[in-house]
Amino acid sequence: MNSQHSSRTDVTNTTNPAAIEQLKEQRFNEKNLIIYNPPGVNDELSARFLRSLAFSTFKRRSPAFLRDLIIFLQDREPEIIEQCGDYAHFDLKRTIWSLELLREEIINNKEFQLFRVKAPDTDSWNTFLKGLGEDRRQWFSAVWLHADCYLYRRIWSIFQRSESLAKYDYFGDQKTSAVTNVAPLMRDILVSTKGIARSEENFQYLLKLSAWANHGDLSITRRGAHDKIYKQMAKYDIDLLADQSSDVWKDLTEASAPVYVDIVCDNAGFELFADLLLGEYIIEAGLASRVRFHVKAIPWFISDCTQRDFDWLLKFFRKHEFPELNSFSKRIRGYIRDRSFILCDKSYFWTSGHDFSQMKRVQPCLYVYISQAALVIFKGDLNYRKLLGDINYKPITQFSDCLRGFQPTSVCALRVIKSDIYCGLPICTVEKLTEQNPEWMITGDKAVVQVAIKHRLSSDIIV
Ligand SMILES: O=P(O)(O)OC[C@H]1O[C@](O)(CO)[C@@H](O)[C@@H]1O
Numbered sequence: 001m002n003s004q005h006s007s008r009t010d011v012t013n014t015t016n017p018a019a020i021e022q023l024k025e026q027r028f029n030e031k032n033l034i035i036y037n038p039p040g041v042n043d044e045l046s047a048r049f050l051r052s053l054a055f056s057t058f059k060r061r062s063p064a065f066l067r068d069l070i071i072f073l074q075d076r077e078p079e080i081i082e083q084c085g086d087y088a089h090f091d092l093k094r095t096i097w098s099l100e101l102l103r104e105e106i107i108n109n110k111e112f113q114l115f116r117v118k119a120p121d122t123d124s125w126n127t128f129l130k131g132l133g134e135d136r137r138q139w140f141s142a143v144w145l146h147a148d149c150y151l152y153r154r155i156w157s158i159f160q161r162s163e164s165l166a167k168y169d170y171f172g173d174q175k176t177s178a179v180t181n182v183a184p185l186m187r188d189i190l191v192s193t194k195g196i197a198r199s200e201e202n203f204q205y206l207l208k209l210s211a212w213a214n215h216g217d218l219s220i221t222r223r224g225a226h227d228k229i230y231k232q233m234a235k236y237d238i239d240l241l242a243d244q245s246s247d248v249w250k251d252l253t254e255a256s257a258p259v260y261v262d263i264v265c266d267n268a269g270f271e272l273f274a275d276l277l278l279g280e281y282i283i284e285a286g287l288a289s290r291v292r293f294h295v296k297a298i299p300w301f302i303s304d305c306t307q308r309d310f311d312w313l314l315k316f317f318r319k320h321e322f323p324e325l326n327s328f329s330k331r332i333r334g335y336i337r338d339r340s341f342i343l344c345d346k347s348y349f350w351t352s353g354h355d356f357s358q359m360k361r362v363q364p365c366l367y368v369y370i371s372q373a374a375l376v377i378f379k380g381d382l383n384y385r386k387l388l389g390d391i392n393y394k395p396i397t398q399f400s401d402c403l404r405g406f407q408p409t410s411v412c413a414l415r416v417i418k419s420d421i422y423c424g425l426p427i428c429t430v431e432k433l434t435e436q437n438p439e440w441m442i443t444g445d446k447a448v449v450q451v452a453i454k455h456r457l458s459s460d461i462i463v
Pocket residue numbers: 057148214217218219220266267301379380381382383385418419
């Protein structure tokens with residue numbers, strides 16, 4: 001037996017529940033060839049590594065999250081019926097049953113299934129799944145990124161099976177209630193940033209605000225936005241482990257017209273607010289003539305922004321009692337009307353299992369589309385994992401070297417670090433942080449602003 005794998009369990013007769021649990025876990029690890037070490041350098045993240053966030057995700061977090069979703073659906077049945085019609089009563093039963101089966105599949109490390117329900121991305125998802133190596137098609141053997149994305153696509157397909165629930169956003173309530181609490185914070189930010197002038201410093205402030213706004217996604221914690229960060233941004237620079245915001249400024253100020261900036265959004269609510277504020281500044285400061293927002297086509301990683309969340313936020317602002325929120329909504333609608341802001345057509349690439357190095361091959365039109373921009377900003381942890389292909393690079397590897405050829409334009413990442421991988425960091429920083437807390441990379445206390453600049457020839461410019 002491979003010495004990295006767990007050693008054979010001693011089957012003893014015990015009645016102690018904790019010991020029984022431990023035995024069960026050991027048996028599971030042996031059966032599924034779980035490796036006791038963390039992922040090695042250049043390994044792809046996977047739940048087959050016992051000491052990884054991926055392992056605890058499928059061992060505990062995802063089953064717990066599915067259980068919570070089931071409880072939520074049971075509790076909300078009357079409201080769901082009111083929203084989706086009487087037939088939802090029967091569809092909910094079937095949906096809950098299917099979610100329970102999915103939970104069992106994860107717990108028992110079953111093989112991924114092909115999708116049967118017809119949707120615009122069914123064929124591409126099935127091609128993707130068929131292309132996975134035979135030993136990479138189970139929850140605890142797959143690349144974490146693939147399994148993680150597959151989970152959210154599976155949940156969606158369960159809801160697609162029933163007519164009454166197909167359009168129901170099962171994460172909608174969590175997303176909307178998280179916004180209500182931060183309305184005063186958003187008002188304060190609007191007041192303090194009102195009419196700020198074009199300057200590198202102000203641009204960096206809004207870029208960092210957009211980065212730190214990624215702090216409060218709902219898939220890991222329910223902590224929401226962290227108001228201290230926005231009030232005392234400079235103090236948090238110490239937690240910004242890589243800060244290339246001045247390179248981003250330089251890239252934009254030197255770009256040839258017409259300048260477009262694309263923002264590949266992450267979470268709805270407060271994070272989207274910070275992205276819109278950054279977009280507004282980019283337009284008003286004349287840094288670009290157009291900002292294009294990319295959102296998710298389906299409910300994704302709980303709090304990710306869909307087109308409906310985008311529209312909902314503008315409506316929420318329009319109807320809010322705070323006049324600052326009303327006028328922000330009005331301004332954003334103005335940018336949408338005059339096409340300074342574009343809410344891009346939904347692309348199912350963002351909710352595929354592919355990492356971004358695959359975009360040119362799998363979705364060439366999207367690749368060409370974002371190539372038109374002078375800068376594309378990728379928000380959040382999951383987008384970062386897709387940029388790196390979930391590969392555990394050496395911490396000192398340059399960000400641009402980790403993109404594996406993905407360079408449609410200058411690529412910027414605004415990420416709060418919430419998972420095992422990172423790059424472009426001095427080794428002494430990593431050693432110090434690890435000494436203080438070996439799990440520093442999953443706490444969401446540190447962030448990065450990184451950019452890989454694409455130096456364009458004038459003949460590259462697409463008009
Ligand atoms: O909203 P974000 O920043 O993409 O984070 C989503 C979370 O999902 C994961 O990618 C998987 O759970 C984590 O790494 C991350 O914390």
